[in-house]
Amino acid sequence: MRVTLALTGASGIAYGMRLAEALKGAGAKLDIVVTAAALKVMDYEEPGGSKKALARLEKCGRVYGDCEIGAPPASGSSGADAVVVCPCSMKTLSAIACGFSFNLVARAADVAIKEGKTLVLVVRETPISAIHLENMLKLARLGVVIMPASPALYHSPKKVEDQVDFIAGKVLDRLKIKHSLYRRWKP
Ligand SMILES: Cc1cc2nc3c(=O)[nH]c(=O)nc-3n(C[C@H](O)[C@H](O)[C@H](O)COP(=O)(O)O)c2cc1C
Numbered sequence: 019m020r021v022t023l024a025l026t027g028a029s030g031i032a033y034g035m036r037l038a039e040a041l042k043g044a045g046a047k048l049d050i051v052v053t054a055a056a057l058k059v060m061d062y063e064e065p066g067g068s069k070k071a072l073a074r075l076e077k078c079g080r081v082y083g084d085c086e087i088g089a090p091p092a093s094g095s096s097g098a099d100a101v102v103v104c105p106c107s108m109k110t111l112s113a114i115a116c117g118f119s120f121n122l123v124a125r126a127a128d129v130a131i132k133e134g135k136t137l138v139l140v141v142r143e144t145p146i147s148a149i150h151l152e153n154m155l156k157l158a159r160l161g162v163v164i165m166p167a168s169p170a171l172y173h174s175p176k177k178v179e180d181q182v183d184f185i186a187g188k189v190l191d192r193l194k195i196k197h198s199l200y201r202r203w204k205p
Contacts, residue, residue, distance in 0.1 A: 020047040021193070022091040022098045022130075023079070024123040027055020028105035028142040030167045031063045032178075035071060036186040036199075037104050038078040044195045048079025049091045049098065051122050055107065084121040091126035094133045100193055101130040104140035104185075105167055108150050111141055114162075115153035131160060138163040138192050140185065163192050173201050 021041055025034035034056075041048055052075065060068035075081050082089040090096035103110060103123060110123055119125035130137040139157065141164060143150060154164045165188060169181035180200070187199030 019045075019099050019193070019195070020049070020097055022049045022051065022101045022126045024051040024053070024091075024101070024103045024106075024110075024126060025056040025060075025075075026053045026103060026105060026107040026110045026123060027059045028107040028167075029059060029063065030105035030140070030142045030185075031056065031060050031071065032182045033140055033167055033185045034104040035064070035074060036179075036182045037102065037189055038075055040186050040190060040197060040199060041193075041195070042078040044190070044197065046195070049089070049096075050075050050079045050081045051084060051086075051089075051091060051126065052081060053084040053107075053110070053121065053123060055109075082122060084123055086122055087125060089122055092122055092129065094129045098126070098130070098135065100136035100138070101126050102138045102140070102189055102193075103127060104138070104189060105142045106139040108141070108143050108153075111139060111150065111153050111157075114139070115156050131162065136163070136193065137161075138165055138189055140165050140167050140189060142167040165189065165192070172203060
């Protein structure tokens, strides 16, 4: 499976990092796109900042900046089976909902929609405005998977990593990739 994974400047970079490693571990071929804002958020959220985070991502796949509009994820013929934006900012959500392919992330998502491929957006914001909701509804009606970064509590998480694994696992579920990142509900 070939997957384009984009990290944007929403809080929750850890979800994207975990997902990259889980996808790599599952044998997926990864093209990773990191926006300029994601690099900034990495500096706040990731131990060791963006430098260390990028080094981790480079072990999982080829990493591109959001301005590299000639990179493989920009083309429908490059053969990505799925595009995942995790975390997905409201700005990137808006660009995707409008078909405004101003950077490599919005273009890769646009390509996924036009080619009928799986597109998963792990959106993160709170509270969510009517503009955000309208953008999500528009995309959901096109078959885009809107997956808010809302970790559950029913699996008795002990640490932040358990919550991160839960979200990464839910994305893998949508890509039909087997995993044991979280314990499934058994009443
Ligand atoms: C520490 C930090 C956290 C942020 N968290 C969010 C967030 O959770 N959701 C969001 O939509 N934007 C968030 N932003 C704002 C985005 O980074 C900003 O809108 C940016 O332009 C998004 O660009 P991108 O979509 O190209 O990555 C955050 C910014 C910073 C600095």
